[in-house]
Amino acid sequence: MSDLEALRTSGAALDEARIVAGLERALSLWRDPDSTVRARLRAEHPVFSAPVLDLGCDLGLRGWTGPALSALRARELPERCRVPEVTAVWLAGCIPTAAFGALLYPLLAGSAVYAKTSSADPVSARLFRDSVSCVDPVLGEAIRIGEDPKVLEQADAVVVHGQDETVAALRARVPIDRIFVGYGHRLSVAAIGSEMDVEEAARLLALDVALYDGRGCLSPSYVLVENRPPGRAEALARALAAELERLATELPRGSLEAGEEAWVHDRRARAAVREGTKLFSPSSSTAWTVILELPESRPAPGTLRTVPLIPISGSEALGPWCEGLSPHVSSLGQGGWGPRASRLAGIVARGGGSRVCPLGRMQLPPIDWHHDGTGPLSAMIRRVDVEDAQEEST
Amino acid sequence: MLDWIGEGALAPTDEERFGSLALDLFSYQYRHNSAYQRLCEAYGVEPGMVRSWKEIPAVPTGAFKEARLATFPEEQEVRTFRTSGSTTDLRGELHLDTLDLYEASLLATLSAYVCPEGNPIRFAVLAPSGAEVPDSSLSHMFDVAVRALGTPESRFYVSAEGWDPEGLLGDLRHAQEPVALVGTTFALVHLLDLLASRGSSIVLPEGSRVMETGGFKGRSREVSREELHSSIEKRLGVSRARIVNQYGMCELASQFYESTLRTGSPTATKCVPPWVRTRVVDPGTLDEVPQGSVGILVHYDLANTGSVVAVQTSDLGCWVGDGFEVVGRAPDAEARGCSVAADLLLGAR
Structure with missing residues (x-):
């Protein structure tokens, strides 16, 4: 079984309650300044000082709670919709909480995630995956870190963060029938x-x-x-x-x-x-x-x-x-x-x-913010409308 | 300064002479270059506080894009050289009230390191002439070189219409006397690519040499120095012992060359003329780094009388023996962030 097929299977095995519970527990590790993952982030992150990383997690993840995750799902996932089985996420930049969000959103929607880390920060996404694996190994199996460009053609959805040129170049490689979400220059x-x-x-x-x-x-x-x-x-x-x-x-x-x-x-x-x-x-x-x-x-x-x-x-x-x-x-x-x-x-x-x-909250977007004006989960799904025949006839 | 430059690029270094002239020049530039004075004031430095030429505030090259860094009024200007870039880009400018020092400096170093035999030579120039691009310091340099050191057969092979590869290849094939093939690195790569695409090569007459300059910044294709020199050897029949790289920049009146042609041994170390000093500094503290360590290059050029004596580059280099090697260019500041690349934005200035 290929990596991607295994990932597809991992995602399919997850239900909402398990996903929300797992992510909530993982996020609570990140909110705990004494947790192992926080210590590893302080030690391994290549760009920021430990106090910046700590404050970023303390303030940035304060509202990323289980009820907030459930509310976001309820807001953005209708009963009838198609969720990608595997979402490829191409990361950019070096901000840990941005990497956490980029992995968390497809997972919360019910999709497995294949993530390519940015060259500036190969640490945050891996640590987030480790934190999820630590609280729920099965959920952790639904996150794969790698850099196989073939995934761009094989995933059901592709989310790219980066410079406009990068987004455009990767968009060109994704088959037209796949969902593509690009977050470019801002x-x-x-x-x-x-x-x-x-x-x-x-x-x-x-x-x-x-x-x-x-x-x-x-x-x-x-x-x-x-x-x-x-x-x-x-x-x-x-x-x-x-x-x-x-x-x-x-x-x-x-x-x-x-x-x-x-x-x-x-x-x-x-x-x-x-x-x-x-x-x-x-x-x-x-x-x-x-x-x-x-x-x-x-x-x-x-x-x-x-x-x-x-x-x-x-x-x-x-x-x-x-x-x-x-x-x-x-x-x-x-x-x-x-x-x-x-x-x-x-x-x-x-x-x-x-x-x-x-002012003072610019770096602290809530978990349900409309990144570039679109819902973080709704951008990755496809809704299915079922029209009522009786209404139409009237 | 003209007297000193007249002693040649190979004259012995004189620390006392350099230090004294540098401090005088700094004091003069502080008084007469208002933009530079603003920078010094922002850094809390004035001439009375500066005891050594190493303490003279250096101006990063970006500042040449923002203000007129000149010690004289515009009406006295005889030439402005501009950094490369498109018409919409902000371009750095070097303003000159005289070309005497500029030309004396460039001839002293070019003759010492590219034409050390002292005989006139046929220049084949892979760059436009100064008449084509009057604000290009590189074109002006080649103009002066052809005028002062070239034979009547010397020619420019790049013009506003493009380059003339057939004319160049024809002339090179029929050359009987040594040729100095000089030009931008990228133009040279085009020539070598053309020869490679035709599966052909030329053997330039014995005594010929190649001088390349400019690197690849902003170009779509880059080749390593090793690959370039190997290709020159193979396609033009010029040995590595006769290939010289020049390092220069629009903001400086003086240039730096490798001593390869003088010594017969290929080297990447750039020689510093007696009227110039180069420091390799830590990019954060601007303190000098130990010999062999990589830092950014800061040049102190006494031929820069009309602008600023000290120029801070974005080039990374290290000090090796009596000269320096350029090891690359400091990567863009935005590389590790996700915010928009500064200079890409709109009409930002």
Whole structure:
């Protein structure tokens, strides 16, 4: 029996109660800071510091409970639908909770999973598989980690995370009759209105920046600040710099590769030579950088705890600004807009985004979030409609 | 500086002379290059604080895309060289108020390492001329080389219409005297691919040499140095002892060559001219790494009088003996994240 046939059989043997119970127990291991899998994640993850990994699991998985899993299934799996027996998942990036979700969703739908890990993080998916195997070996059998490209042609559904080019290239390899879900290029924006206290905004924003070191598509690549009264944006830049300096000790950034270090220096220099920008950064390290840009400017996005902060005149500037990023926006983290916050969903949608969340929670999407605007389970299934003949005749 | 460069690329190094001129130049550039002054201020550095040339703040190459890094007003500009890229890309710019130093430096090193015999030679240039691409520092270099060191038969084989492979192959086949086949690495690969596709080869006259430069950044096909040099040997009949790689960049007035032609032994180590220093530094701390360790390359070029003396590259290298080897390019910052690649985005700047 081939690997894929064995996987198909493993998935078929699972029922809802067993799946939900198994995943709930596995997730509880991940919520336990003293569990073996958490210790292994801290020891083996190639990108993030242990405090970042711990905080990411503590906060990120808080709502990933059994009842939440059941509710998601109930919301997205109708009684009559076709669930793929095997889903191939091609992972990207290095954020553990994103890898957990990518494996968990097909399993929760009732599909076995064949996952290819990303080159940046070969650890998180394997550890998640181990955690499931630990609590339910049979459920664990429904997760296979590998990198056989033939699976793209053989799986019933394919979910690809990655750059747009990667998604397009893999989509071309998947037979037309299979379900394909692609999650491509995305970035997120923080927008802070005048009604939020600067110190509070800086504290929450620093958490969004520091958690996962600005590497995720939910990390704020830009911070737009309503500069009212004038000088408020600079005050926020200074407060954010102070918070990031504090977090450099409490929540240290992971080590950078040579190209990443060079990128930070390059980015700082590019900001420093421009007239009118202000640079805030520690002199002896690349741990964090805040760049106060010219009003309404559109610099390159930030990452690696390097944050461009752009003063804007008011909420009316948000729409065109986000639209300029279309269709790459993922989330908008916000605070301080008061009643104007009700307009933000429309604004983020103009940029292609699908999520508005409070500042401080950008990296913590709930388990049932509509990733890129689609339900995490419903995207992988095919519904079956049964029309009522009597209704039609009337 | 012209006097010093006039002593040649093989003159002995003089630490005191270099250090003194470098500090003077830094002080001058700090005062007259406002964009550089902003960078120094952001880094909390001013001339009075700098005791050694190694402390001069280096400018990463990306900054040349953002601001005019020049010590003179625009009306005094005689030439601008730009980094390669499409018309929509931001391109780095080197502004020059004189070509004298630039040309003196390039001729000193090129003559020492590509034409060490001191005789005029026939250049076959696999790149466009300066008339075709006036903002290309590479084309300007070849213009100057042909003008100063070339025989009348020297010719450019790339133009706006494309390249002229038949003309080049015909000329190379009929050449009776040594030829210096010079050009971009990628153009050379095209030539070798063409010869391979025809199953043919040429044996260039004895004394011929090949100088390649530029690497493969952004190209669809890459070949290793070993594969390239082996192919040159096989298809053009030029031994490895007569193949020289040049390392240069738009932001620097000076270039670096391997000593292969001078010594007769193939080497990948780049020689540093007396008026230039290169440091290999840790990419995070910017502290110098031990000999043999890999870091990013920072060059201090006294021929860069009109811009900045210290330029920080994204090239990885290590110090070997009296020179350095380039081992690659630092990978993109976004490689390990899942957020959008910075420079891919829209009209971002």
